[in-house]
Amino acid sequence: MENTLAMAKAMADGNRMRVIAALMEHDELCVCQLIEMLGLAGATVSRHMSILQAARLVQSRKQGRWVFYRLSDEFPELLRAWLRESLAASPGVLADRDNLKAILACDPDDLCRRQREGAECSA
Numbered sequence: 001m002e003n004t005l006a007m008a009k010a011m012a013d014g015n016r017m018r019v020i021a022a023l024m025e026h027d028e029l030c031v032c033q034l035i036e037m038l039g040l041a042g043a044t045v046s047r048h049m050s051i052l053q054a055a056r057l058v059q060s061r062k063q064g065r066w067v068f069y070r071l072s073d074e075f076p077e078l079l080r081a082w083l084r085e086s087l088a089a090s091p092g093v094l095a096d097r098d099n100l101k102a103i104l105a106c107d108p109d110d111l112c113r114r115q116r117e118g119a120e121c122s123a
Contacts (some may be wrong), residue, residue: 006054006055006056007057007079008056010054011055011057013051014092016047016052017087018037018038018092018093018096020049020052021087021090021093022034022037022096023058023069023070023071024071024083025098025100026104027058028069028070028071029069029100030069031045031049031069032108033068033100033104033108034049034067034069036103036115037096037100037103042115052069056072058070059071059073079085090105
């Protein structure tokens with residue numbers, strides 16, 4: 001029951017729900033891509049990702065200075081199916097999908113550097 005409660009609490013935030021929706025469509029995303037998609041500070045995104053990891057909804061891997069996130073192998077299939085159906089026509093999820101197309105066209109090094117400088121990626 002504790003893990004179910006942790007999952008429910010983790011999913012009770014719109015930004016974390018947006019991350020889950022994006023990860024349902026992409027094998028993995030770099031934290032810099034998530035920062036860009038959410039339009040939040042890196043520390044805020046890191047906190048959201050920590051909550052999702054603690055609930056065992058996502059897992060991360062580090063590659064050099066990059067941290068990549070993906071849905072956990074333990075992500076419940078029933079939850080995935082419910083979210084896919086519930087969020088299919090969500091304007092926010094659709095906007096994130098379009099936004100991610102441009103974000104994924106950016107080189108991660110360029111994206112990260114531009115975030116530090118406060119500029120946008122020139123894809």
